[in-house]
Amino acid sequence: MLKKSNLRMTRQRKVILEELQKVDTHPSADEVYAMVRHRLPRISLGTVYRNLEILSESGVIQKLEPGCSLKRFDGNPSDHTHIRCVSCDRVVDAAMTPDLEIDFEQVNSTDFKIIGHRLEFFGLCPQCAEKSNPAEMQA
Amino acid sequence: MLKKSNLRMTRQRKVILEELQKVDTHPSADEVYAMVRHRLPRISLGTVYRNLEILSESGVIQKLEPGCSLKRFDGNPSDHTHIRCVSCDRVVDAAMTPDLEIDFEQVNSTDFKIIGHRLEFFGLCPQCAEKSNPAEMQA
């Protein structure tokens, strides 16, 4: 289940995973901490962070907003598409924005009022592609 | 040019905007700070942050990664689409993920090696839609 074989399924890790799988609210680390504390009152926030990281690296859960350690700014305010390097976080403009023709009714089963969407590509910039061994490439 | 009429075009604000419009590198606040300091050595990082915020609110520039004040986690690791409330940052799952059929060749004029893409919807959740006066709705 966990990708790296030298990982241990500790009580804390198990409870974090179980609690996260119970809900569909996409909680933040802090919210997971609050959820887990009902069952493990002495768990630390650091442990929650460490385990969320490990579980998402292992593919058991997923982390939303992958490449956003810091915000970036674009002098061009018009709507266009970006390509982000997953390795160095560099951002470039895409040549064009594909026309999606999305049927909101179909996508949205919720009672959210949809205002728009954002499409982002991710990949490897030439410098990072060169650095990373092609044999062990991981997105 | 600036949306709120009581805003002033100070030297600092002007230089920040000019420098940002010069480049297509999508710099972070810190990088903008470094760029601007060549012309205004005594400018402070706080001023850069304040102005980037004001300029993007005014629509003169844009902030990438709009809704990502903190990371969120999903117990479901499978690939699916999310809808985020622009007001309270809450995230729900979309009913389905539209099939995009994107021609990477066409989108990508760069030498990035594209690995994948991410589509996210944004909108207003029922609670926030109710709170916000429909007459002055701002996305």
Added chain:
DNA sequence: TTTGCTGCAAATCCTTTGCAGAGGT
């Protein structure tokens, strides 16, 4: 002259990390 803006520094928020001891396997 008004009042929004600045530089400075401290505060805040989220996240990561060092350490010594605890606990999976």
Added chain:
DNA sequence: ACCTCTGCAAAGGATTTGCAGCAAA
């Protein structure tokens, strides 16, 4: 027994904010 994991607390990085003086309008 080995070695990963934990709780704790301190450090870290990015961003925000309070304040008194400055400068657009």
